[in-house]
Amino acid sequence: MFGNKLHVSLYRYNPEEDQFPYMKKYTIDKPDRDIMVLDLLHLLKEEDQSISYRRSCREGVCGSDGMNINGKNGLACITPISSVLKKNKIELRPLPGLPVIRDLVVDMTEFYAQYEKIKPFLQNETTAPEQERLQSPEERDKLDGLYECILCACCSTSCPSFWWNPDKFVGPAALLQAYRFLADSRDLKTEERLNDLSDPFSVYRCHGIMNCVNVCPKGLNPNKAIGEIKSMLHKNKKDIIASDRI
Amino acid sequence: MKGSVIWNLQRYSSLIVLSYVVYVMIFILSFEGEIGFFDWTKFFLSFQMRFLTSIVCVFILIHAFIGLWTVGTDYLTKRTLGFLSNPLSAMADLLRKAYLFLFVVLGLMYLTVILYIIWT
Numbered sequence: 001m002f003g004n005k006l007h008v009s010l011y012r013y014n015p016e017e018d019q020f021p022y023m024k025k026y027t028i029d030k031p032d033r034d035i036m037v038l039d040l041l042h043l044l045k046e047e048d049q050s051i052s053y054r055r056s057c058r059e060g061v062c063g064s065d066g067m068n069i070n071g072k073n074g075l076a077c078i079t080p081i082s083s084v085l086k087k088n089k090i091e092l093r094p095l096p097g098l099p100v101i102r103d104l105v106v107d108m109t110e111f112y113a114q115y116e117k118i119k120p121f122l123q124n125e126t127t128a129p130e131q132e133r134l135q136s137p138e139e140r141d142k143l144d145g146l147y148e149c150i151l152c153a154c155c156s157t158s159c160p161s162f163w164w165n166p167d168k169f170v171g172p173a174a175l176l177q178a179y180r181f182l183a184d185s186r187d188l189k190t191e192e193r194l195n196d197l198s199d200p201f202s203v204y205r206c207h208g209i210m211n212c213v214n215v216c217p218k219g220l221n222p223n224k225a226i227g228e229i230k231s232m233l234h235k236n237k238k239d240i241i242a243s244d245r246i
Numbered sequence: 247m248k249g250s251v252i253w254n255l256q257r258y259s260s261l262i263v264l265s266y267v268v269y270v271m272i273f274i275l276s277f278e279g280e281i282g283f284f285d286w287t288k289f290f291l292s293f294q295m296r297f298l299t300s301i302v303c304v305f306i307l308i309h310a311f312i313g314l315w316t317v318g319t320d321y322l323t324k325r326t327l328g329f330l331s332n333p334l335s336a337m338a339d340l341l342r343k344a345y346l347f348l349f350v351v352l353g354l355m356y357l358t359v360i361l362y363i364i365w366t
Contacts, residue, residue: 164320197249201319204249233250 006030006081008044010051011093013100021100023091030088037069037084037092038076041104052103060217063152067104068093073154073215095153097163110166111153111173117196118170118178123189139185146180146225148218149173155212155222161205168201172212172222175203179225182232194233203229252312259309266302296364303360307353314349318342 006028013021026044038055045051053076056062060078067076070084070091084090098106124133156162156171170178178197181187197203203226212222273289274281289295320326322342328335 161320164323164326166325200247200249200252202249204253230250230253234254 004030005088006040006085007089008040009089009091010044010103011100012051012103014050014102031081034080034082036077037067037074037079037081037090038065040081040090041076041092052105054105061150063150066095066152066154066157066217068096073158075152075154075217078217095157097157097166098153106157108153111151111156111171114156114166114170114174115151115177118174118181119189119193119196120174120177120181122181122184122187123192124186125188133186135185142183142185143180145220146176146183149176149180149220150218152217154215154217155220158211158215159206160209160211161207165201165205168199169205170197170202172206172226175206175229176220176222176225179229182229190232194229197229198233203233255308256312259305259312262305263302263309266298269298299364300361303357303364307357311349311353315346318345 008026008028009023010026011021012018012024026047028040028043028047031039031043036058038058041051041053041055053067054064055077056064058065058077060075063075065076066073069076069079070086070089072084073095074084076092081090092104094100094104094106098108098110101107151173153173155176156173159169159172161169162171178193182190182193187193206223206226208223208227210223213220213224216222277285290299319342322338322345324335324338327338327341334341
């Protein structure tokens with residue numbers, strides 16, 4: 001219906017050459033089979049070697065190739081072009097809200113700074129047992145839907161609160177990880193973790209618009225985790241300290 | 247101030263304002279016959295209604311303050327104004343303080359006038 005050509009509009013910016021970013025149009029023959037957006041980028045790169053983007057595992061595990069595909073954030077390597085194509089057109093931009101280094105490559109320093117802030121490691125100062133710290137199956141179940149995050153930043157960069165305050169609002173990705181450790185029965189720093197999140201910005205800038213849930217390529221629900229953190233922040237401190245002792 | 251306090255203040259203030267609206271609606275809907283000027287003034291000039299209206303005005307102010315403060319700290323920052331222009335971005339802190347000052351002054355003026363009207 002729309003011909004056998006694929007029209008790709010690609011965000012281009014090379015700070016050494018361009019004063020401003022611009023959208024460059026490419027037209028290529030439509031592939032015979034359905035390919036991923038990352039494969040499309042490879043095809044374009046064969047045509048224009050100067051195109052820059054990140055990629056690594058090409059199977060949705062490393063989270064390197066997060067980008068904005070026809071207006072929605074996603075991983076290029078697991079997004080089939082058939083699912084995003086509109087009238088044979090596709091528009092590729094870098095993840096929104098983060099400074100662009102070149103083309104589709106963004107500077108993720110602010111994103112990782114927030115991740116570092118939530119202390120993404122188990123904190124337990126009690127003597128370690130000989131083999132491992134055990135959990136009941138029920139306690140382990142609480143971590144499902146939390147630990148699978150690959151830190152691709154699709155969620156945080158689709159969140160307006162993170163766009164406006166990336167230095168103060170922790171963002172959905174890091175908050176999902178914050179709850180991953182709050183929910184972990186082996187972690188004993190619940191009170192300290194909650195104190196670190198109790199200011200008006202870290203958690204409470206989330207207004208629950210659920211863009212994060214809409215774009216997560218792993219199907220996770222950071223909004224639910226944020227809701228759980230808010231519930232914990234509203235709970236009595238004594239209950240939280242007691243839960244650490246159990 | 248803790249985030250949870252601000253969060254609670256915003257939610258509970260909205261519930262208080264909603265309760266006030268519901269209370270007034272119940273008065274209007276349950277009134278037998280046509281409401282005249284004297285019925286209306288008698289209802290609103292009673293001590294409990296004056297007291298309730300005063301409290302609600304304070305909560306409207308608190309609710310509005312939190313909302314506008316959120317808007318200011320989202321959109322009047324160096325980063326956000328930097329999307330528009332660099333000179334504007336350099337003045338972001340000043341603009342935000344002027345904006346906060348403006349709505350605090352306007353809010354207090356509004357509260358003073360309303361309380362004056364209610365109690366005189």
